[in-house]
Amino acid sequence: MESDVEIRFSIAQNPRLAKGSVFQLNNVEISPFGIHWPDLDEDLSFRGLLDGDYGQHQKA
Numbered sequence: 001m002e003s004d005v006e007i008r009f010s011i012a013q014n015p016r017l018a019k020g021s022v023f024q025l026n027n028v029e030i031s032p033f034g035i036h037w038p039d040l041d042e043d044l045s046f047r048g049l050l051d052g053d054y055g056q057h058q059k060a
Helices: 022-026 046-050
Strands: 034-037 042-045
Touching (some): 034 046, 042 046
């Protein structure tokens, strides 16, 4: 099943992704529930992304 939904966000909004190399960022696994970057130990759910949650938040 496909949809026309496209999700985009800046990797700068996620501290783990922001520190990743091009190689690490391109090594992704996509499941029905979200995206996993094994080299960066980061997982983002599609539900969270749609709610504006881009992952690891830095503490002020």
